Amino acid sequence: MSCRKPVRNPFWRWRSNPLRRREDRVEAWVLSAVWAIAAVGGTTAGMVTAHAADEAFAQQRAERHAVHAVLLTDVAKHPPALGSPDGKVRATVRWTASDGSPRTGGTLVDTGLKAGSRVVVWQDGHGALTAAPPSPAAAAVEAGVLGAVAGLCLTGGVHAVGAVTRWRLDERRVQAWGREWDLVGPTWGHRTG
Numbered sequence: 001m002s003c004r005k006p007v008r009n010p011f012w013r014w015r016s017n018p019l020r021r022r023e024d025r026v027e028a029w030v031l032s033a034v035w036a037i038a039a040v041g042g043t044t045a046g047m048v049t050a051h052a053a054d055e056a057f058a059q060q061r062a063e064r065h066a067v068h069a070v071l072l073t074d075v076a077k078h079p080p081a082l083g084s085p086d087g088k089v090r091a092t093v094r095w096t097a098s099d100g101s102p103r104t105g106g107t108l109v110d111t112g113l114k115a116g117s118r119v120v121v122w123q124d125g126h127g128a129l130t131a132a133p134p135s136p137a138a139a140a141v142e143a144g145v146l147g148a149v150a151g152l153c154l155t156g157g158v159h160a161v162g163a164v165t166r167w168r169l170d171e172r173r174v175q176a177w178g179r180e181w182d183l184v185g186p187t188w189g190h191r192t193g
Contacts, residue, residue, distance in 0.1 A: 015193070021176070023169045030169075034162035042155035050147025057139035063132045069095035069121045077112040093119060105129045158184030 072092045088108040097103050106131050107121050124130045134142060 009087045021173065023173050023176075027166060027169050030162055030165050034158055038155040041158065042151040045154040046147040046151030048147075049119050049150035050143045053143035053146045054095075054139060057134050057143065060133040061136075061139075063125045064120055064130055064173055065098075066120050066124050066132075067095050068118050069093035071109060071113055071115055071117045071119055075109055075111055075113045093121060093129075095123070099125065099127060101127070103127060103129075133183075 011102075015114045070093060072094055075089055075091050089111055090106050091109045091113075092104065092106050093109070094102060094104045105117075105128075109119050113119070122130050
């Protein structure tokens with residue numbers, strides 16, 4: 001005895017077939033559109049997002065610069081339990097802005113420093129304290145991750161719309177089969193059961 005596998009043709013919806021319904025043709029077009037939009041749109045969305053993120057990070061690196069500041073208060077040797085993940089604590093510092101005016105503000109510094117210690121802080125073009133810009137390598141990784149997430153989100157959304165459309169087409173097919181069975185069923189004569 002030979003066990004034959006059923007032949008699967010992924011393009012069966014496109015073949016000429018007298019049993020093919022309008023919903024089958026619509027489903028074929030929907031599937032083609034979903035895959036095309038997912039492939040082209042997902043790739044495009046990912047690349048555009050990655051490029052925009054990379055430009056934003058490059059702009060941050062161009063606008064922000066490091067300055068030396070003086071610590072105004074002592075910093076505890078042990079960070080609090082709910083401190084920052086890298087073990088730094090918030091402290092008040094004084095620095096000179098690019099326009100020459102003295103500024104005072106809070107920033108994260110290493111633990112165990114004494115008042116009067118010099119620390120490096122980052123400021124933006126307006127002289128306000130800000131976080132350090134990401135390095136080119138970290139920016140490239142983050143831009144790549146953001147691009148991948150954007151591409152996957154678009155692809156997932158397109159596939160979800162396609163799945164809902166196919167579900168609705170299946171409902172219409174079942175309703176059409178029920179209507180046709182209501183017409184044909186009574187003409188079959190004797191029923192058992």
